Amino acid sequence: MHRRIKDSFRLLLILLLIFTVAGCEKSSETTSKLPGPNDRQEILITGLQDADCRVSVGEIKKLPSVTKRVEASRANGEKVSMKATGALLESLLEKHGKSMRDYSRIRLTARDGYSIAVTADVFKNNPIILAYEIDGQALDAENQPIQVVVPGERAMYWVRMLTRIDLETGDEQIQVKKIVFLEAAVKGLPQEDYQYFENVDKAIKTRDLVNTYAGGVKAANVFMRARDGLQKNESPGNFLGAFIKISGQDAPVFLAPDMPQGMHVRELFLINYGGTSFMAYSQGKKLLPSQTVRGQNGIALSDVIKQTGLTPAAKYRFNSVDGPGLVLSVGELEKALVCENSQGWLTFCCPGDAGKTVERLLSIECLK
Amino acid sequence: MNRRWWLLAIGLGMLGFIVGSFGFPNPAPQYIPPLKVTGDVTRTIKLEDPRQMGELYDLSYQGHKYKAIKLLDIIKAARPAGNPEQVYLLGSDGFAVSLKTRGLGESFITFTAENGWEAINLNHPLNSNAKMLQEIVIVSDGSSPGFGVSIINRDRELLHITPGQLYYHTLLDYPCFEGRATLQSKGKSYTSAVYTRRKLVKLRELIPAQAGDRILAMGAAGEHRYLANRGYIELRDNYLSYFQPEEHSRVDNLKGVIVNPPTASIMDCYYEIRHYLESNERVLVIVIDGLNYRQYSRVTQKGYAPFLNKAPAALMASGVYPLEGKVWRAALITGRPPEENGVIDKSDQKLAAGTIFALAEQLKNPVLLLDPGFKELNTSPKPLPINGQSASGKPDEALFDLAMDQMDQDYDLIMLRFNGMTVNSKYSGQLSDRGMTAITAIDTKLERIANKWPGRMIVVGFPAMSPAGEFSCDSMLVPYVHVK
Numbered sequence: 001m002h003r004r005i006k007d008s009f010r011l012l013l014i015l016l017l018i019f020t021v022a023g024c025e026k027s028s029e030t031t032s033k034l035p036g037p038n039d040r041q042e043i044l045i046t047g048l049q050d051a052d053c054r055v056s057v058g059e060i061k062k063l064p065s066v067t068k069r070v071e072a073s074r075a076n077g078e079k080v081s082m083k084a085t086g087a088l089l090e091s092l093l094e095k096h097g098k099s100m101r102d103y104s105r106i107r108l109t110a111r112d113g114y115s116i117a118v119t120a121d122v123f124k125n126n127p128i129i130l131a132y133e134i135d136g137q138a139l140d141a142e143n144q145p146i147q148v149v150v151p152g153e154r155a156m157y158w159v160r161m162l163t164r165i166d167l168e169t170g171d172e173q174i175q176v177k178k179i180v181f182l183e184a185a186v187k188g189l190p191q192e193d194y195q196y197f198e199n200v201d202k203a204i205k206t207r208d209l210v211n212t213y214a215g216g217v218k219a220a221n222v223f224m225r226a227r228d229g230l231q232k233n234e235s236p237g238n239f240l241g242a243f244i245k246i247s248g249q250d251a252p253v254f255l256a257p258d259m260p261q262g263m264h265v266r267e268l269f270l271i272n273y274g275g276t277s278f279m280a281y282s283q284g285k286k287l288l289p290s291q292t293v294r295g296q297n298g299i300a301l302s303d304v305i306k307q308t309g310l311t312p313a314a315k316y317r318f319n320s321v322d323g324p325g326l327v328l329s330v331g332e333l334e335k336a337l338v339c340e341n342s343q344g345w346l347t348f349c350c351p352g353d354a355g356k357t358v359e360r361l362l363s364i365e366c367l368k
Numbered sequence: 369m370n371r372r373w374w375l376l377a378i379g380l381g382m383l384g385f386i387v388g389s390f391g392f393p394n395p396a397p398q399y400i401p402p403l404k405v406t407g408d409v410t411r412t413i414k415l416e417d418p419r420q421m422g423e424l425y426d427l428s429y430q431g432h433k434y435k436a437i438k439l440l441d442i443i444k445a446a447r448p449a450g451n452p453e454q455v456y457l458l459g460s461d462g463f464a465v466s467l468k469t470r471g472l473g474e475s476f477i478t479f480t481a482e483n484g485w486e487a488i489n490l491n492h493p494l495n496s497n498a499k500m501l502q503e504i505v506i507v508s509d510g511s512s513p514g515f516g517v518s519i520i521n522r523d524r525e526l527l528h529i530t531p532g533q534l535y536y537h538t539l540l541d542y543p544c545f546e547g548r549a550t551l552q553s554k555g556k557s558y559t560s561a562v563y564t565r566r567k568l569v570k571l572r573e574l575i576p577a578q579a580g581d582r583i584l585a586m587g588a589a590g591e592h593r594y595l596a597n598r599g600y601i602e603l604r605d606n607y608l609s610y611f612q613p614e615e616h617s618r619v620d621n622l623k624g625v626i627v628n629p630p631t632a633s634i635m636d637c638y639y640e641i642r643h644y645l646e647s648n649e650r651v652l653v654i655v656i657d658g659l660n661y662r663q664y665s666r667v668t669q670k671g672y673a674p675f676l677n678k679a680p681a682a683l684m685a686s687g688v689y690p691l692e693g694k695v696w697r698a699a700l701i702t703g704r705p706p707e708e709n710g711v712i713d714k715s716d717q718k719l720a721a722g723t724i725f726a727l728a729e730q731l732k733n734p735v736l737l738l739d740p741g742f743k744e745l746n747t748s749p750k751p752l753p754i755n756g757q758s759a760s761g762k763p764d765e766a767l768f769d770l771a772m773d774q775m776d777q778d779y780d781l782i783m784l785r786f787n788g789m790t791v792n793s794k795y796s797g798q799l800s801d802r803g804m805t806a807i808t809a810i811d812t813k814l815e816r817i818a819n820k821w822p823g824r825m826i827v828v829g830f831p832a833m834s835p836a837g838e839f840s841c842d843s844m845l846v847p848y849v850h851v852k
Contacts, residue, residue, distance in 0.1 A: 113552035122547070125617055152620070154546055156562060197643055237581075237596040249647075258582075258631045260686075261639035262703050263594065 036061075036138050041145035047103070047167030048096055055092065057145045060130050063087035063095070068129065072155040080158070084149040086131035089165070098167075100128070101223060101233075102309065105168040108148050111161035117168075118150065118157055124221070124233065126152045130162070175311045177275040177366045179304065180213045181338075181346050182268075183282065184321055184362040186246045188212065194245050196255075201248030203255075207240045210273055213363070217274040224254060227267040227283040234263075244268065252280050270308060277308035281338065281346055291337055294351035298339030301348070304364070313366035318348045318358040325358040327367060332356065403477070403485040403501055406605045407456070407532030408508035408515065409446035418479045421445060427476060429488050436476035436488060443469070443506055449515040449530070449606075450508030456535055457487050457496075458503040465498045469506075477501070507532030514623070517601065517608045518839040519575055521627045522684060525840055526575050534603050540568045542600070544613055568600035568611065575627060584629035585610045586689040586839070588621040590706025597627070623689050624839030632685035632848050634696065634828055638703025641724050641826075645733050645780060650823025652782045655700075655739065656810060657693075658790035659829035661685075663807070664847035672804045675815035676827070682847035691833050691843055694744050700828070701725065701747070701783075717746045724781070725749065733780035738771055741785060764788040768813045775820055782821075786810045790832055818851055825851040 039058035046052045067085040074080060090100050100106070100123050109115040118128065129149040132139060139147060146162040169175075186204050189212060194203035210217075222239040224232045234254075242256035250266035269283040284299050288307065291300045304310075316333070318326045326348075328336075336350045338361065348364075350356040405413040418424060421442060424435040443452055455472065457465040465487065467475065474490035485501035508530055510516060516530035546562040571583070583597045587610075599612035601622070610619040637653060644651045659667075661684050668677040676682075688699040688706055690713060698711035702721040706712045710720030725747055728735045737751040752770065764786045771784050788806045818825055829846035 114549065115552070116547055116549045119547070152618070154562070154564070156547055156549055197640075235596065238594060249643075259594075260631065260633035261636040262633060262705070264639070 036132075038139070038144045043146060043162055044164045045167065046164070047169070048093070048098060057132055060087050060092065060146065061132060063091045066127075066129060068149070068151055070149055070151045072153065072158060074155045080155050082149075083135050084129055084131040084147070085133035085136075086129045086146070086149070089128040089130055092130065093167075101231075103167045103169055107164075107166040107168060108157075108159040108162060109164040109166070110159050111163045114159065115164075116157055116159060122150065122153055122157070126150050175275060176272060176277045176309045177311055178213075179277050179279055179308050179310055179364045181361060181363065182244070182246070182252060182271075182278050182280040183344065184346055184360065185209060185213055185278065186244075188321065191246070194243060194255075196245055196248055196250075196253070199248050201245050201251065203243040203245040206242050206244060206254075209244065209278065210240065210276075213278070214273050214276040217276075219274040223270075223272040224265050224268060225270040226265050227269050227287050230265060232265055238263070239273070252283070272309070277310065279304065279308055281340060285340070293335050293337060296337055296339055296349060296351040298337035298347075298349075301333055301336035301338060301364075304338055310364065311366050315367040317365045317367055318361060319363045319365065320358050320360045321362045322360060325361075326356065328356060398481075400479060401460075401484060401502070403504065404605070405442055405446045405504045405506070407505035407535070408449045408452065408510075408512070408530045409506050409606050410449050410515075411445070411447045412605045413442070413446050415442070415477075415485070425476060427478070427488060427490075429490065434476070434478045434480070434488060436478035439472050439475040439477055439487070439504075442477060442504065443472075446506060448506055448508055450510055450512035452506050453509050454507040454532070456503075456505040456507065456532075457498045457501055458505060459498045460484075460500045460502045463498055465496045467492065467496060477504075505532055505535055507535060513834070513838045517622050517624060519571075519625045519627060520839070520841050520844065522630055522845065523841070526627065529574065529601075529608070531603055531606050531608055534567075534569060534601065534608065537569050537574065539603065540570075540600070542566045542568045542613070544611075566611065567603040569603075570600050571610070571625070572597060574601065582628055584626040584686060585619045585622060586624050586626075587619040587707075588623050588690065590688070590690065590695070590708075590712040591619045592688060592705030592707065593617070593619055594629070624844065626686055626844065629686050630684040630845065632683040634685050634687050634830075634846065634848065635699050635703045635705065636685065636848070637700050637826060637828060638724050640824075641781060642703075642727060644824050645728055645731050650780045650821075652817070652821050652823060652825045653700075653784075654814065654817070654825070654827045655697075655783070655785040655830055656789060656807075656827060657785060657787035657830050658803075658832045659807065659847065660831040660842045661829070661845040661847050662842060663803075664829060667804060667807045667811075670804070672808050673811035675811045675818070676849065676851075679827075679849055679851045682827075682829075682849040685828070685846050685848035687831065687844050687846055689839060689844070691831070691838075693741050693830065693833050696830055696833075697739070697741055698745060711745065717744065719746060723747055728781050734778055736774055736777070736779040736782045738767055738774070738782065738784035742783075764810065764813065768817075771817060772820065775817070780823075785830075786813065814851070827851055 035058065039061065040056055042054040042056045044052060044054055065085055065087055067083060069083050071079055071081045093099055104120050106118045106123060107115055108118060131147045131149045134147060143160045148157065148159040148162050150157040189204045189208045191202045191204055193200050219236050222234045222236055224234060242254060242259060245251050245253040245255060252268040254265040254268050267283055269280055269287060271278040288299050288303045290297060315327055315329050317324065332350065336348065339347050339349060341347055345359065346361040348358040348361045400416055403415040405415065418435065418437060421437045425438060427434040427436050452469045455467050455469055471491060476488045477485060478488060479485050483499040486499045487497050487501060489496045510528055510530050510533060516528060518525060519527040543563045544566050546564055548559060548561045550557055550559045581597050583595055585593050585595055595612065599610055602609045602611040607621045610622045641651050641653065664682055667673045688696055692714060694714060695706050695711055698709050698719060699705060701723045702709040702719060704721040708721055710716060710718060725735050735749055737749055739751050742751045767784060767786065788810055789803060814827065827849040831843045831846060
């Protein structure tokens with residue numbers, strides 16, 4: 001009898017252990033991306049769209065997740081170490097056709113009134129993680145709905161109880177005021193031979209391009225985008241010592257003889273230098289939808305403006321390589337196109353209105 | 369009986385309560401400022417209690433009695449990297465004492481209410497007894513491989529410096545703006561700007577003035593940055609970082625810097641293969657393990673590699689850090705540095721960047737991998753198994769036979785590796801006769817392969833990888849040859 005009780009007790013213990021282990025496994029599954037009780041909690045985002053919008057924790061969980069082991073220092077010198085799982089703010093912005101690089105400052109505000117402005121030099125070097133899970137566990141009430149984690153930065157940026165994100169494009173943000181078409185621009189610059197693998201192609205110096213068309217402005221950062229989607233920030237020092245190969249295979253290519261090929265950008269579509277955006281029409285033609293209006297085929301001006309991030313203005317001036325051209329108000333540009341003629345020159349036109357044409361198009365400028 | 373025990377227990381409990389409450393005076397809560405032990409140590413210590421180190425020694429000094437920790441015990445607990453040569457005792461008032469580690473047998477650290485952390489050196493002059501200590505910095509002879517930062521150029525090692533040795537230089541106390549926080553409370557806004565004080569030395573001050581304007585900085589986590597030489601080396605307890613305040617850019621735990629780095633990099637291989645495949649050309653890449661740029665120069669000059677000598681001169685190419693075969697292979701086939709391709713140490717297998725093999729597959733170019741080293745990476749295709757060695761029993765022979773055999777197949781990209789040089793020079797040295805004989809054997813194979821292969825052929829050297837990971841010209845600069 002005594003032995004039977006002992007055996008039953010052992011069996012009970014084993015069962016208890018099995019249930020405990022099974023229970024633990026289940027609890028680790030329920031964290032991460034599975035629905036949670038705070039999925040309906042929302043974060044207010046300003047500056048993303050014309051009107052303020054709200055994003056729920058559930059929606060953030062649907063974005064691609066990242067898990068990072070991170071460490072930061074608190075003001076008292078204490079080190080905070082954790083494994084954070086969440087979505088990148090960049091993924092959230094991408095969903096709305098935006099990027100962190102579109103903003104000069106991102107202010108994060110918590111439920112308790114704490115807020116901090118994350119400046120571009122911080123988020124340029126580090127991702128911003130909107131964490132919904134810390135160390136494998138869903139956030140507790142003191143950290144919900146989201147804890148911000150900025151790997152490599154101090155804990156003051158790791159805002160708990162995040163309730164608001166203000167995306168700011170203040171004065172610090174360099175606004176694009178001018179688009180220069182690369183194909184037209186290079187025609188007026190000294191060109192030199194450049195050995196590219198077994199071929200000798202033509203190249204221009206980036207310094208010449210910037211000095212001639214960007215007014216010699218000193219930029220803090222140079223942004224480049226290739227047709228295949230590659231985006232790259234380059235230091236002005238590296239950029240200004242380089243070339244743009246404008247003919248032959250892979251052109252236009254950002255490169256330099258003293259630069260490893262990993263730093264080259266081939267099939268370059270855009271270069272944003274200060275307030276000037278250099279756009280390669282040849283790549284835009286492959287990347288952007290082709291528009292045909294009244295028999296004229298080209299790229300819609302609206303797409304050019306959108307891709308380059310040209311600042312919205314009431315009037316725009318369309319300049320030819322021969323000099324200042326046409327000034328048109330935004331209302332007159334509804335069906336405007338940028339086309340290429342048989343000689344390889346670009347033309348601005350509003351099909352059906354012959355008076356609104358600029359041949360040998362070089363640039364587009366915002367006017368107040 | 370039971371009742372008696374109960375009564376005894378209750379009685380003892382009451383006694384304990386009374387004694388605990390009134391018997392001994394409760395000492396006033398005391399704050400002990402931390403004393404940091406940093407510099408050339410693998411373990412940074414923060415002393416916040418004199419008893420933290422275990423045994424305390426009773427000392428009598430100038431009529432006072434102390435309970436103290438042996439300075440040598442502190443040094444030992446911090447696990448010095450290399451041989452400790454010097455110790456700095458830094459006080460909160462800026463007072464600093466430097467002592468040679470030899471002769472510290474009678475040196476102690478104690479904590480007193482009057483002087484805080486205090487040094488008592490029985491064998492040293494009186495002024496060595498620094499008070500209000502804040503930091504103990506251990507300076508080693510720099511003999512621990514992989515510890516500290518090495519600065520090289522294309523020709524030679526310029527400097528190897530450890531965190532402790534940085535104290536020999538004038539350190540800038542630089543206030544770095546970190547950010548501005550705001551708290552909204554009762555309709556008012558309270559703002560605070562946060563700064564961190566950083567100990568910095570301008571990199572230009574550490575190396576010769578003519579050292580150049582561009583640098584390639586590499587960090588322990590696979591960072592690989594081409595930067596203007598405008599930044600600082602930052603002291604962070606027991607490691608060094610590269611910091612450029614203007615751009616707020618940082619390479620944490622910096623391991624090495626190449627001043628005026630070579631134009632070529634082993635990562636160029638990805639882009640060149642891509643170019644050739646896109647131009648419908650076939651490519652063969654041969655990695656020679658254990659061949660760095662210096663060895664290449666020597667073997668070609670001394671006639672040990674007549675075929676390589678006849679080929680176009682090798683470019684000097686920079687490698688990647690950490691020094692692991694797997695890390696180098698990942699960089700070679702992705703064209704991205706370790707921090708971007710995700711392979712930073714031995715345990716990493718998954719690549720976070722697209723490989724040249726995936727691109728070849730996309731272009732419908734068949735690939736053959738004859739490098740067993742790729743087994744450790746999640747790549748497709750997997751390397752072809754090499755069944756033992758050939759009848760000669762020499763390394764590389766089986767691989768060579770297989771390569772010659774497979775070359776007739778329609779592969780557009782073949783990657784193979786010879787490691788005979790590493791095997792032969794393992795015990796006799798890389799510039800030994802045995803090592804040189806090994807390169808001659810490889811050179812002969814290269815010639816036969818080149819005669820048979822109809823496409824492009826690239827030869828890349830990989831250095832002898834050591835787990836210690838010393839950053840040097842020998843480990844970071846390799847030959848990159850466009851054989852044909």
